[in-house]
Amino acid sequence: MTELLSLSATEAKRALTQKEISAVELTTAYLEAIDQTAGLNNYVAVTADKALEMAANSDKKIAGGTAGTLEGLPVGVKDLFCTQDVSTTACSEILRNFVPPYESTVTDNLWQAGGVMLGKLNCDEFAMGSANETSCFGPAVNPWSAEVPLAAGGSSGGSASAVAARSALLATGTDTGGSIRQPAAFCGVVGMKPTYGRCSRWGIVAFASSLDQAGPFTRTVADSALMLSAMAGHDPKDSTSAPDEMPDLTKALSCGVKGMKIGIPAEYEMDGMDPEIVALWQQGQNWMVEAGAELVEISLPHTKYALPAYYIIAPAEASSNLARYDGVRYGVRTDDVQSLDDMYEKSRAAGFGDEVQRRIMIGTYALSAGYYDAYYKKAQQVRRLIRQDFDTAFASVDAILTPATPTAAFALGQKQDDPLTMYLNDVFTVPANLAGIPGISVPAGLSKDGLPLGLQLLAGAFCEDKLYATAATLESMANFTTSAPKAA
Amino acid sequence: METDVSNLVSGRTGDWEVVIGMEVHAQVTSQSKLFSGSSAEFGADPNMHVSLVDAAMPGMLPVINEECVRQAIRTGLGINAQINLTSVFDRKNYFYADLPQGYQISQFQHPIVGEGEVTIELKDGSQHVIGIERIHLEQDAGKSMHDQHPTQSYIDLNRSGVALMEIVSRPDIRSAEQAGAYIKKLRSILRYLGTCDGNMEEGSMRADVNVSVRRPGDPLGTRTETKNLNSVRFIMQAIDYEVERQIELIEDGGEVDQETRLFDTSTGTTRAMRSKEDAHDYRYFPDPDLLPLSFTQAYVDSLKAELPELPDQIKQRMVTEYGLSSYDASVLTEERETAAYYEAASDGQDRKMVANWMSVELFGALNKAGTNLADCPVAPQQLGALVGLITDGTISGKIAKDVFADMFDTGKNPADIIEEKGLKQVSDTGAIETMIDDVLAANQDKVAEYKSGKDKLFGFFVGQTMKLSRGQANPALVNQLLKAKLDS
Numbered sequence: 004m005t006e007l008l009s010l011s012a013t014e015a016k017r018a019l020t021q022k023e024i025s026a027v028e029l030t031t032a033y034l035e036a037i038d039q040t041a042g043l044n045n046y047v048a049v050t051a052d053k054a055l056e057m058a059a060n061s062d063k064k065i066a067g068g069t070a071g072t073l074e075g076l077p078v079g080v081k082d083l084f085c086t087q088d089v090s091t092t093a094c095s096e097i098l099r100n101f102v103p104p105y106e107s108t109v110t111d112n113l114w115q116a117g118g119v120m121l122g123k124l125n126c127d128e129f130a131m132g133s134a135n136e137t138s139c140f141g142p143a144v145n146p147w148s149a150e151v152p153l154a155a156g157g158s159s160g161g162s163a164s165a166v167a168a169r170s171a172l173l174a175t176g177t178d179t180g181g182s183i184r185q186p187a188a189f190c191g192v193v194g195m196k197p198t199y200g201r202c203s204r205w206g207i208v209a210f211a212s213s214l215d216q217a218g219p220f221t222r223t224v225a226d227s228a229l230m231l232s233a234m235a236g237h238d239p240k241d242s243t244s245a246p247d248e249m250p251d252l253t254k255a256l257s258c259g260v261k262g263m264k265i266g267i268p269a270e271y272e273m274d275g276m277d278p279e280i281v282a283l284w285q286q287g288q289n290w291m292v293e294a295g296a297e298l299v300e301i302s303l304p305h306t307k308y309a310l311p312a313y314y315i316i317a318p319a320e321a322s323s324n325l326a327r328y329d330g331v332r333y334g335v336r337t338d339d340v341q342s343l344d345d346m347y348e349k350s351r352a353a354g355f356g357d358e359v360q361r362r363i364m365i366g367t368y369a370l371s372a373g374y375y376d377a378y379y380k381k382a383q384q385v386r387r388l389i390r391q392d393f394d395t396a397f398a399s400v401d402a403i404l405t406p407a408t409p410t411a412a413f414a415l416g417q418k419q420d421d422p423l424t425m426y427l428n429d430v431f432t433v434p435a436n437l438a439g440i441p442g443i444s445v446p447a448g449l450s451k452d453g454l455p456l457g458l459q460l461l462a463g464a465f466c467e468d469k470l471y472a473t474a475a476t477l478e479s480m481a482n483f484t485t486s487a488p489k490a491a
Numbered sequence: 492m493e494t495d496v497s498n499l500v501s502g503r504t505g506d507w508e509v510v511i512g513m514e515v516h517a518q519v520t521s522q523s524k525l526f527s528g529s530s531a532e533f534g535a536d537p538n539m540h541v542s543l544v545d546a547a548m549p550g551m552l553p554v555i556n557e558e559c560v561r562q563a564i565r566t567g568l569g570i571n572a573q574i575n576l577t578s579v580f581d582r583k584n585y586f587y588a589d590l591p592q593g594y595q596i597s598q599f600q601h602p603i604v605g606e607g608e609v610t611i612e613l614k615d616g617s618q619h620v621i622g623i624e625r626i627h628l629e630q631d632a633g634k635s636m637h638d639q640h641p642t643q644s645y646i647d648l649n650r651s652g653v654a655l656m657e658i659v660s661r662p663d664i665r666s667a668e669q670a671g672a673y674i675k676k677l678r679s680i681l682r683y684l685g686t687c688d689g690n691m692e693e694g695s696m697r698a699d700v701n702v703s704v705r706r707p708g709d710p711l712g713t714r715t716e717t718k719n720l721n722s723v724r725f726i727m728q729a730i731d732y733e734v735e736r737q738i739e740l741i742e743d744g745g746e747v748d749q750e751t752r753l754f755d756t757s758t759g760t761t762r763a764m765r766s767k768e769d770a771h772d773y774r775y776f777p778d779p780d781l782l783p784l785s786f787t788q789a790y791v792d793s794l795k796a797e798l799p800e801l802p803d804q805i806k807q808r809m810v811t812e813y814g815l816s817s818y819d820a821s822v823l824t825e826e827r828e829t830a831a832y833y834e835a836a837s838d839g840q841d842r843k844m845v846a847n848w849m850s851v852e853l854f855g856a857l858n859k860a861g862t863n864l865a866d867c868p869v870a871p872q873q874l875g876a877l878v879g880l881i882t883d884g885t886i887s888g889k890i891a892k893d894v895f896a897d898m899f900d901t902g903k904n905p906a907d908i909i910e911e912k913g914l915k916q917v918s919d920t921g922a923i924e925t926m927i928d929d930v931l932a933a934n935q936d937k938v939a940e941y942k943s944g945k946d947k948l949f950g951f952f953v954g955q956t957m958k959l960s961r962g963q964a965n966p967a968l969v970n971q972l973l974k975a976k977l978d979s
Contacts, residue, residue, distance in 0.1 A: 085550050098549065105543060107550060204780075206550040213779035241552050242781050320779055323582050326593020327547040331646070343644075347586055370584070370774035379776060 026075030036491035074117030079171030097354025107206025125161030135160025156186025181432025188457025200245030203238030266400035322366030526553030572607025622661035
């Protein structure tokens, strides 16, 4: 059984194709792993019957020679993706009873490719958080935890935790400010955020529309390329979906970095950074040079404004995006009310958690008459400057190497009362969302406490090929093979 | 703008100038809604035309309907307006039960159509140019029904998301009459273009009216906005009421409050709805789900080349080519159907005479019968033929009126009616002379009086002769021959 779980997606795909294993066997192993690791709280719904049915169907397709690119591979889905006839809550009280009659484009793409749905994964409420602690189901736990339960990161904490715990082979995530890359780094897995527009946002519960982007959680870089190729694609139902063709990512994996220029941004060396992170970053640079790349010192001068700009733009969009959760048409409604306004106030006060309410208030304030110019408009100007910083950088480098997070995973509850420190977790990841460029977090080493640490690579918009070429190199140089102590 | 003295309203303490601006919401004629594929048809059972997007289900995204964009551009071209090749959709945020998204997608800072103008003509023949500030595209809200249940409100989302054009005038309107002429002219242009059906009673055209008064030459007074007027009559009533109310208020030493008012159709009065202080802060910001709307000048040019002939152009042709008065031409071109009827009826006939016949006899008969041109029993060619029979001397104008009444009742051709009833005009000089001789012989005393200077008796002889001919004598000939005999 553990043998099945130890296969990467690429290996499992080969084994399935050669009929060494069956999809039902593989899925059964994962369903059992989900049971065994239930304490990690990374699933909020398990769709075992559906999984076995889909797996059986995959076996038929493999036998019939009509297998898709992900045929028979078990996938966990962040509970932000609408899944037809399967509860979709965004881990919020306000949607606790919501069962969509439709399937998101990204998950539909995955099922079309033969993916097998295991269930829905825990995340921060409406993807707002960096530790999965704002979920109405309680936090997902990092499988690297020893005595003290550690944060799996957020918002896609359940996805990172499940892939690291080997209770999902593949998982979807969404990344608005780092919600894929940060938990991936915390849990020692590969997390990738594509170029804005690569993956359709249709059917994904919106947090901040101009920043949200779906992406894959996997154990290896090759698996990431495999899964992204299936998820992405132009969708006429999303006006911001890009028509650009995805480059051949499998080919990119074996390109190497010989002759490539890797940018090292001076501004990412921040005061008070964990020396372990600094050391790992330096190590990563050495690996790149060893592999034949050339390091180039670059400047991204507006980096320090990224976080403040992000925490204006994202809440502003969220304050409007979440207005539809009013208890009128679906979701939870408080019944003991005197008027329409009363119904809104009571339903939303009961349905939204503290962090969501905080961001709705920040966003509402930032868009208010008299404050719009000082906050939202200014933040958008900053955003343009950050995009220009990257445009300038990518004129002279192929990719940029940075740390993924300022620290290793912290203990659950540690930062709960201090939203600002929590927001600082996104400092290395947020700029890519503001600029719309792709980024990937690759596990690259262990801290002195034995916790995984990640490095981040960034590439120009729609240059996922370069991103995967550098990420594959980083992965092989780092040779990160340790699995989480609490993995199934 | 100069004060137009003819429109001043006199109050107790002197003259007042009325200043009116209008915002007209016109439903775009299109198969489907502005951002979804559901039908935009009027009159379906509640909630039958509602897509996932219209109901603002989680993760749903708007996609612009190109037909609505095309119609807005054509409308802009129809009022000689600036067409903006790039415009932006914004979110207008507010909570209401029939607004599922919690925001309306509209255009705030960058509308699709910029400045244009509409020329109106009043009964006194005066012409006024009303400036148009802008036209923008926006979604309609749903409908709240408060009379279906004793304690609850029902929501019908059929209209939710239907495309509206908001046509904003400059404050160039100076009287209720002008306002009435403006809305009628605007409706006429929209109907010619086929961009809005203009059916105010079905709500596909509604107006918000801004009214203020001032002393001639003074800066603008404080305005009130009366919302949602859905007939020409209500618009004019609301203005008359507001003008009177505001003048009285100021003359009594009070001040007009800047507020939104509601019109009560049963009493013809307006009442305060909400004050400026309670006004919503709509927190407009660009909708991140939509890219800026852009198209090429070539596209605009192609739409311009295909525009139908508009009322002003037809009117111009009627004045210069057909010799009609400007006012008659205005009346005939107000409705596309009327103009088409006129063109067909007057083809090859005396154009002016046909115009008179239409505005006096035809419209009179239609009014009396409580019907309209669409159901007119007299075909345009039949009316033309009738006029032809007058001009060629077959019947007199007086007889023609009887023939017309018959045509209206029976739908028969005028020639057939004349034939059947033997109404053909007598133009035989000999026959008329015989009749004149008989009349003169029977009235020798009057002939003597006439000859002694009582000129007025001439009419009496004409009347007697016509009576003797049962109206069929050619009146011009009767005049001519009588004169010759009496004056000899």
